[in-house]
Amino acid sequence: MENMIFYVIAGITVASALMALTVRNLFHCALFLAMAMFGISGVFLYLNSDFLASVQVLIYVGAVTVIIIFGISLTRNMMDERSKAMNHQFLFSIVVALLLSAVIIAAIQESPFVGAEHPMSLMLSSTTGDASQQLAANIASPDHPFQGGVAYLAGALLRPENGFAFAFEFVSILLLSALVGAIVIARKDPA
Amino acid sequence: MLTGENIVQSVAGLLNWVYSQLGISALAGFINPIISSVVMFGFISVFVMFLVWMERKVSAHMQSRIGPNRVGPFGLLQTVADAIKLTTKEDVKPVNRDKIPYYIAPIIAFVATFMGMVVIPFDKGMVVQDLNVGILYIIAITGFTVIAILTAGWSSNNKFALLGGFRSAAQIISYEVPLVLSVVPIIMITGTLSLTGIVEYQEKAGYWFIFPQIVAFLIFITSATAEANRAPFDIPEAESELIGGFHTEYSGVKFAMFFLGEYIAVVVSSAVAVTLFLGGWLPVAFLGFLHLPGFIWFMIKLVSVIYVVMAFRWTFPRLRVDQLMDFGWKVLIPFSILNILVTAAVWLFLYGKGAQ
Structure with a gap:
């Protein structure tokens, strides 16, 4: 049952991602992209990571896709069905995409989710009681892979002993410089 | 004392009894959210109708008008009539x-x-x-x-x-x-x-x-x-x-x-x-x-x-x-x-x- 839920979510995500690549109308592409992003947040929810799911929707659907729609609406010929979908770099990009998927698949094989029982399966097999309480009890142990709450994530990212704190701060400075850079580029008079 | 928690618990108890009669207790975790969402949908629809009426009354008051006053008491049913008009x-x-x-x-x-x-x-x-x-x-x-x-x-x-x-x-x-x-x-x-x-x-x-x-x-x-x-x-x-x-x-x-x-x-x-x-x-x-x-x-x-x-x-x-x-x-x-x-x-x- 819980695998069924995953396959439905994954099917929607992959199908809309494929549609986003193949549909010729750019506006429809952007809408399918939004749907694919929403599907990915569904995968996060399935992995019991409600914080990541919310942030995925907030950033990728609410901001990135909207900016993309903005961009393509202000571009010419966006509705042209005959425009070419590929340029001379497409072979190179296929190689990069394959390499990237190889890396991601390798990383997934290493993840603690592999072989772990999904908390929902226990919830489904029980016949009585409060579902959410049982779910909470199932993932109570601190090293359970399905523990993706916001407090857990904050600890994993920011505790110095985990070694991600520097990277986290570094990324925020990178974003800040991107913000400042965008403002500098958008300025009309370089005073 | 009447509290929201009491109401929710009594409704949940009633629903559990219905589930046990129908023999679908195992599905309670899936049916209950659907029922509460439907209740919320009903509530929000009626509440929005009231709000539209309230908005028209507030604006009328601020502009020294009377506002809707024909359909129902104080024009309360005006939005119901409007909703029927919109849907048809x-x-x-x-x-x-x-x-x-x-x-x-x-x-x-x-x-x-x-x-x-x-x-x-x-x-x-x-x-x-x-x-x-x-x-x-x-x-x-x-x-x-x-x-x-x-x-x-x-x-x-x-x-x-x-x-x-x-x-x-x-x-x-x-x-x-x-x-x-x-x-x-x-x-x-x-x-x-x-x-x-x-x-x-x-x-x-x-x-x-x-x-x-x-x-x-x-x-x-x-x-x-x-x-x-x-x-x-x-x-x-x-x-x-x-x-x-x-x-x-x-x-x-x-x-x-x-x-x-x-x-x-x-x-x-x-x-x-x-x-x-x-x-x-x-x-x-x-x-x-x-x-x-x-x-x-x-x-x-x-x-x-x-x-x-x-x-x-x-x-x-x-x-x-x-x-x-x-x-x-x-x-x-x-x-x-x-x-x-x-x-x-x-x-x-x-x-x-x-x-x-």
């Missing part, structure tokens, strides 16, 4: 529309805002689903309205609708930033993203967050009004400039869904304001002798906040586009960042490192 109207569609996006845009606009209602705690335990990330979830899911508005504007194949859609997207993205930033101090103080948890913190602390966080409250209400595309921030649908903005080409039921979505957005943002800043279901301190159930207090506060938002609409003139952007980026965002810094500093000073 001919559905006029532009020939060169982009068919599927044109069809789904009003659905997204309605569903996105309605999904925000799911985590609003009306009383202790009286909530469809209390998520751990409640406040973040509301901000994220209501962000879908931008896509709905852009899609509506685009697929109508009408320059006024497209312009309205663009204006709206620019406005919502700009005002989403101060909206999120104004919530951050509350999360820092309480240490939780759950709306129920935030109200419980206020119960324990004995004060509402509007008192230490009045700046955040003002920023939140202003940005939420802008997010809901309501006057004085209604340039996406400015009637005098853009005919009707993104929903120019919509009529009948599809228009009704945009309309409903806009009002639900007002309800959601006001309910979040009540929960974060006005103590949610907690009683008003000096009126505590009344012993009203928590959800009654919540509704009283909710209607009061909505009244203020409505009063905005009929008091202030519409902003120009550049004024709107200036106000959002140069006033609200710096003030909300400053508010975060000051709150963090004061909280560290008062409670030291382990502030919780």
Whole structure:
């Protein structure tokens, strides 16, 4: 049952991602992209990571896709069905995409989710009681892979002993410089 | 005493009995959320009808008119009549529309805002689903309205609708930033993203967050009004400039869904304001002798906040586009960042490192 839920979510995500690549109308592409992003947040929810799911929707659907729609609406010929979908770099990009998927698949094989029982399966097999309480009890142990709450994530990212704190701060400075850079580029008079 | 928790428990008990009679107890975890969502849908539909009536009465009062007074007592059934009219109207569609996006845009606009209602705690335990990330979830899911508005504007194949859609997207993205930033101090103080948890913190602390966080409250209400595309921030649908903005080409039921979505957005943002800043279901301190159930207090506060938002609409003139952007980026965002810094500093000073 819980695998069924995953396959439905994954099917929607992959199908809309494929549609986003193949549909010729750019506006429809952007809408399918939004749907694919929403599907990915569904995968996060399935992995019991409600914080990541919310942030995925907030950033990728609410901001990135909207900016993309903005961009393509202000571009010419966006509705042209005959425009070419590929340029001379497409072979190179296929190689990069394959390499990237190889890396991601390798990383997934290493993840603690592999072989772990999904908390929902226990919830489904029980016949009585409060579902959410049982779910909470199932993932109570601190090293359970399905523990993706916001407090857990904050600890994993920011505790110095985990070694991600520097990277986290570094990324925020990178974003800040991107913000400042965008403002500098958008300025009309370089005073 | 009658409380929201008691009501929910008795209904849950009744439902469990029904499930056991039907032999489907195992499915309770799946059926219960559906039932509570349907109840919430019924509630919100009736409540929005009341709000439309209230809006017309408030505007009439502010303009020395009487307002609806023909259908039902005090014109209360006027919105019911309007809803019937809207649903039975001919559905006029532009020939060169982009068919599927044109069809789904009003659905997204309605569903996105309605999904925000799911985590609003009306009383202790009286909530469809209390998520751990409640406040973040509301901000994220209501962000879908931008896509709905852009899609509506685009697929109508009408320059006024497209312009309205663009204006709206620019406005919502700009005002989403101060909206999120104004919530951050509350999360820092309480240490939780759950709306129920935030109200419980206020119960324990004995004060509402509007008192230490009045700046955040003002920023939140202003940005939420802008997010809901309501006057004085209604340039996406400015009637005098853009005919009707993104929903120019919509009529009948599809228009009704945009309309409903806009009002639900007002309800959601006001309910979040009540929960974060006005103590949610907690009683008003000096009126505590009344012993009203928590959800009654919540509704009283909710209607009061909505009244203020409505009063905005009929008091202030519409902003120009550049004024709107200036106000959002140069006033609200710096003030909300400053508010975060000051709150963090004061909280560290008062409670030291382990502030919780």
